[in-house]
Amino acid sequence: MKLLSRSEEIVLLAVWHLQDNAYGVTIRTLVSEATGHPWSIGAVYAPLYRLERKNLVRMSPGEPTPERGGRSKVYYTLTPEGKKALLRIKRVHDVLWGEAKPIQVDET
Amino acid sequence: MNKLGQWILKRFLSRKIRDAVMGDIDEMAVVMTHEEDSSRAKFWFWRHLIRSLPFLLTEKLQRRWSHHHGGVTRPGLEPKNDARSFFVSIAGLSIGLACCLTILSITRDLRSEAHVVDRGEGKSVAAASAPESFVSPIPALFRYPLKGTEDSRADLEHILILHARRLLAIEFVIMLAAGLVCMNSMLNNSCGRIHRPGSQRLIVRSTGLVVAVFLLARLLTHLLLPYFRFLFEKQMLLYWLVALWLIVGGISNIVPAIVLSSSMVAARRPRKFAAVYLAFIAAFMFGTLLIFRQLVQLKATQTVRNEIRLSGVLPDSAGGGLESRLLR
Numbered sequence: 001m002k003l004l005s006r007s008e009e010i011v012l013l014a015v016w017h018l019q020d021n022a023y024g025v026t027i028r029t030l031v032s033e034a035t036g037h038p039w040s041i042g043a044v045y046a047p048l049y050r051l052e053r054k055n056l057v058r059m060s061p062g063e064p065t066p067e068r069g070g071r072s073k074v075y076y077t078l079t080p081e082g083k084k085a086l087l088r089i090k091r092v093h094d095v096l097w098g099e100a101k102p103i104q105v106d107e108t
Numbered sequence: 109m110n111k112l113g114q115w116i117l118k119r120f121l122s123r124k125i126r127d128a129v130m131g132d133i134d135e136m137a138v139v140m141t142h143e144e145d146s147s148r149a150k151f152w153f154w155r156h157l158i159r160s161l162p163f164l165l166t167e168k169l170q171r172r173w174s175h176h177h178g179g180v181t182r183p184g185l186e187p188k189n190d191a192r193s194f195f196v197s198i199a200g201l202s203i204g205l206a207c208c209l210t211i212l213s214i215t216r217d218l219r220s221e222a223h224v225v226d227r228g229e230g231k232s233v234a235a236a237s238a239p240e241s242f243v244s245p246i247p248a249l250f251r252y253p254l255k256g257t258e259d260s261r262a263d264l265e266h267i268l269i270l271h272a273r274r275l276l277a278i279e280f281v282i283m284l285a286a287g288l289v290c291m292n293s294m295l296n297n298s299c300g301r302i303h304r305p306g307s308q309r310l311i312v313r314s315t316g317l318v319v320a321v322f323l324l325a326r327l328l329t330h331l332l333l334p335y336f337r338f339l340f341e342k343q344m345l346l347y348w349l350v351a352l353w354l355i356v357g358g359i360s361n362i363v364p365a366i367v368l369s370s371s372m373v374a375a376r377r378p379r380k381f382a383a384v385y386l387a388f389i390a391a392f393m394f395g396t397l398l399i400f401r402q403l404v405q406l407k408a409t410q411t412v413r414n415e416i417r418l419s420g421v422l423p424d425s426a427g428g429g430l431e432s433r434l435l436r
Contacts, residue, residue, distance in 0.1 A: 024132035041132050042160025045125060046167045059124075064131075067138045071131030 004051075009089055010035065011047040015057055015076045016086055023062065023073040048076060056082035113157055120164040129164075133157070 004012065014030045015022040028044045051057045062073035078086065114130065121129055133156065140149040 024128055025135050028132070028136075040156055040159040040163065041129060041136070042163030042167075045129055046163040049125070049167050065135075067135050068131035069134045071127045071134065073131060074125060074128035 003092075004056075004085060004089065005047070007043070008047040008051055011044060012051055012056060012078070012082060012086055012089075016078055016083075020075070020077075022076045027076070051082070052076075054081075055079055056085050113153065116157065116161075117164075120161060122167075 010031050011027060014027045014034070018026050018030060024041055024044060027048075028039050028041055031044065032038050048057065052059060056079060057076045058079050060075050060077065062075050064070050064072045113133075117130055117133075118126065133153070136156070137149060137153050140152050144152070
């Protein structure tokens with residue numbers, strides 16, 4: 001399996017983090033807070049679209065709400081393949097960070 | 109959300125996620141309206157929409173291309189019965205690929221140390237002031253008349269090199285796509301309809317052809333282009349390559365096929381889409397050429413400045429012999 005891009009990885013992790021409440025607005029808010037810069041909604045949906053094509057996330061329609069102009073939400077959940085991919089990413093990070101020396105930044 | 113915003117989003121979003129994205133933007137806009145005044149909320153909405161467009165457009169193009177590109181390009185490899193149209197397809201593809209490879213060469217050359225902005229190191233000065241030593245598949249392309257000196261342009265040149273690299277890389281991708289679409293033969297006449305591949309065996313049959321075409325393209329790039337100046341006593345300019353690509357593209361249906369492969373609405377609104385697409389490509393290419401031209405001019409300026417510096421550093425006693433050898 002190919003490694004995911006950075007944005008795909010972040011969005012996939014955000015979907016897992018939000019569990020049953022993962023839709024566009026919440027995912028955007030979470031990744032914006034986590035990365036420290038504002039993501040546009042397009043920047044969230046582009047990786048979501050790719051993840052869905054790779055069968056790592058699944059879409060399911062939600063309920064329409066008045067503040068959304070009567071439009072339905074689309075919730076995202078991880079597929080079994082998505083969970084495997086996330087575990088693989090974690091393993092890669094663990095291996096690389098596990099053997100690495102602690103980082104010391106010189107402020108001078 | 110106002111009507112124009114809705115209309116723009118409808119153009120760029122797939123039906124599957126259209127409602128979800130528009131609903132999300134509405135939801136965020138409601139929060140913004142509560143927190144800020146309405147004018148700031150409107151400003152936020154438009155800023156957000158514009159920032160989202162590149163992602164949405166990329167996603168749409170990817171979706172459409174992956175859907176239709178193969179369908180448009182593959183049948184062009186089928187020899188069919190018309191040898192003439194087959195020849196045009198193959199020749200078009202070869203020239204298209206040759207242009208791609210040439211542009212790739214330019215991009216690679218721009219990364220080389222010979223084009224690093226001179227910050228006073230001897231190596232850069234030597235490389236810039238002795239273009240003969242610069243090994244390139246297309247050396248004549250970089251030789252332009254030298255004029256003008258301005259020190260303040262060094263930073264601008266650096267920025268232009270970066271922009272030119274990016275633009276040329278993007279253009280390379282576009283031209284590569286065009287080269288592949290060039291397989292679409294005149295016989296197929298793809299301007300009005302999308303062709304589906306007849307059978308999977310086409311792919312197997314066409315593998316040898318693809319290899320042959322690629323080899324021909326390499327031959328054109330690495331043998332013909334470097335000797336162009338020698339044969340015709342003229343420089344092969346980037347403009348000529350682009351013109352060549354456009355002419356071949358016109359003959360062998362590159363552009364209509366690109367439009368077709370990126371949008372399935374050919375049957376519904378072919379002219380409107382084609383016009384917008386062509387205008388975009390034309391503006392993009394024109395912009396690239398302008399930047400490239402400026403880059404070349406500034407690089408030439410840098411060369412003159414290096415020559416002047418070298419002249420100033422050398423003692424008079426060393427005189428003509430050494431100086432002329434260094435500058436040669």
